[in-house]
Amino acid sequence: MVGENVRLGSACRIGAFVLLHPGTRLGHRCRVDAHVEIGKEPMKATRSTLVVPPDLPPPSLGNDILVGSGAVIYQGARIADRVMIADGATVREGVSIGAETIIGRGVLIEQACQIGKGCKIESGAYITAFSTIEEGCFIAPMVAFSNDRHLGRTKRRLREFQGPILRKGARIGVNATILPGIEIGEDALVAAGAVVTRDVPPRTIVVGVPARIHGAVPEEAWLENQSRGEDA
Incomplete structure (x- = not known):
């Protein structure tokens, strides 16, 4: 139709x-x-906090x-x-x-996300509302983003919804969880299964629950050193 x-x-x-x-x-x-x-x-349930912009x-x-x-x-x-x-x-x-x-x-x-060029977001990933993903990022299967640090309670949450921010070339391993408002720095790497509760510096590897710094991303893996067509 x-x-x-x-x-x-x-x-x-x-x-x-x-x-x-x-x-x-x-x-x-x-x-x-x-x-x-x-x-x-868009649809809005009677108890939904979603604000649908007029005249989309x-x-x-x-x-x-x-x-x-x-x-x-x-x-x-x-x-x-x-x-x-x-x-x-x-x-x-x-x-x-x-x-x-x-x-x-x-x-x-989800709504109002900004995703840059040349990204790969793989099967089953959940990108919560108000997230930012800059160019060349890689998000593995079953990764979950979140944007509500108050877990559906208090009126404060209505002013504080914020999804994660992935800077250029950041990579997230399979089944990792990124909490609200967290910034993953340029070319940083989050290991599989990690739960990220604080910002990750650029070109840093984090692992575990909660995620801790494990080392530095090798220079050969930086986005700027990849040829066009290679996996970022």
Whole structure:
């Protein structure tokens, strides 16, 4: 189903049972697989603390985008060229994704997140609302971000929601947990299963529960020393 004022670029491939809400924009050579919804309106439960911005614009997708089966992209999303959004992933309202980033199968990106170019967010990762991920970051499967240090209690939390901040080239190992407002420095590495409760300095390795400094990231692993096309 294609709503009013939808704009499709040339050579787009649209699968069966796709829903493109009014005003949606897709660039050239995009592939959208079956059962995808683009431009979904946010829902708000009666007890939800979510504030839905008024007059969210339609989503805008660049050129050469790949969207896998069952993915959902909300109003206000802005997705740059050559991004892949795999099967069953969700991109919420107000999310920005930079060019050539990969969003893995079943990833959930909550509202108002900023994601830079050339990132890899692998299957099953949870990116909480109001998170920032700069360019070239790597997030392994089943990583979880959090943004509510008050765990759903007190009115203070409504003023203090803040997701983690990953600086350029930061890497997070499988099943790690990053607590609210934590900053992971440039090229820093969080080991698998770590629980990060304090900021991580640039180019530092942290491990454990709670995460502690274990050493320095080798210079050969810094993002600036990677060739284009290599894993960051």
